[in-house]
Amino acid sequence: MxxxxxxxxxxxxxxxxxxxxxxxxxxxxxxxxxxxxxxxxxxxxxxxxxxxxxxxxxxxxxxxxxxxxxxxxxxxxxxxxxxxxxxxGVAPNRTRLHRRDVRPSILALLDRLPRTAAFVMSATFEVLAWNALAATLMEDFGELAPEDRNLARRAFLGPAGPGTTRYAISDVTAFRHQVARELRSTLARYPADPAVTGLVDELRQAGPGFARLWERHDVQTTPTLTKTFRHPVVGEITVDCDSLALTDRDQHLILYSAPPGSPDAEALALLDVLGPDYVKASGPP
The missing domain is CATH 1.10.260.40 (lambda repressor-like DNA-binding domains)
Structure with a gap:
């Protein structure tokens, strides 16, 4: 004190x-x-x-x-x-809920980022907002129910149904470890938030994968510097991954980009031109 x-x-x-x-x-x-x-x-x-x-x-x-x-x-x-x-020297009483409303300036920024797939993620890994390139590279989250936009749920439980996902990532094991570590910290910040406690309970009961990681009590996270997608149109594409903390709302702005002139940058540029509707029309891989 x-x-x-x-x-x-x-x-x-x-x-x-x-x-x-x-x-x-x-x-x-x-x-x-x-x-x-x-x-x-x-x-x-x-x-x-x-x-x-x-x-x-x-x-x-x-x-x-x-x-x-x-x-x-x-x-x-x-x-x-x-x-x-x-x-x-006293632990705070945690009674508030985690925020899901995205700042208007961040919403405007998403569409101004050149050749960068960008989305906003909540403290529970829910995709709250995204730009067109993120929808093309990953998935058109607008066609999913809010609960199906949760990347933590998808990492452990899979997509909502057949044909609902058109991408895969190469680091799924590392991502699952990240989810368990960050959700434990999130639960400490929002122990009375039913959305947080409900998600943790759902994942723990769904199978041994999450429960085993959860019982390790790990909270130290390591930054993800790159991520490789296996895309149905452009094939394998590796992007730089940057996560910017939006501290006022306990959210993160995730940015996927590629070095100028690289094959991965060219693939991103192509996806930027094609748009999510083209990818949807191309059918599952």
Whole structure:
């Protein structure tokens, strides 16, 4: 517990709030910026004396329940609440759901990327948004139900039905290890999210493959630098794989590209011209 830093953080968050933000009257003789300490204490359902001691760096370690009350009283964001818990040396209460709404600027960016297959993936490996080249290289996710766009589910359970997939990847074993590691971390962040717990339970019950990896309790991930697709139109194509964290929503922007002038870049360019409808019309491999 970093008492001094915790106190300074609480003061800074308290002083930035205006009374009306907390539903309180401003009053004619308010001498300090933001809320008063006793107001925060009332809103957080703790004693004023204890809250004052927290800001002064003299209080014993607060419980997770006390910190949750303070976070609500001070209108902390998720990131600020997590930081508050870290400073107090207390694991945060995880009650929120993972986000599936994609930022509009990222949606616009997807279609502006030249000759790059790009898609946005949630914390549970669901493909949330994609551009035309991603649909051509991988699959037209728009024709699938949301649950069938989940790459973790497909890695262990296979495609939704006959003819629903037109691509294969060479690193499926490594990807399955990645899924198990990242889902364990996701579950730690969202233990009360039914979408997360439901997916983990489904994969554990489906067969020994995921359950065996899950019981290893691995969380350390290694970046995937390249990925090879076996495509029905252009054959084998190896692409550079870059994953950019969208930290505000706990999502990732996945980019597949190839070095300019390489055969793989030429194959991507051809797929970019053909589009997903051509690939669908060509039939399964």
């Amino acid at each position: 970093d008492r001094q830093e915790l106190g300074a953080f609480l003061r800074s968050r308290r002083e930035r709030l205006r009374p009306r933000d907390a539903g309180l009257p401003a009053g004619p003789r308010r001498r300090t910026p933001g809320l008063r300490r006793e107001e925060v204490a009332v809103l957080a359902h703790i004693s004023t004396e204890y809250y004052v001691r927290l800001e002064q760096g003299r209080a014993p370690r607060p419980s997770a329940e006390v910190l949750a009350g303070i976070a609500t009283a001070l209108h902390l964001t998720d990131a600020e609440s997590d930081h508050l818990h870290v400073l107090a």
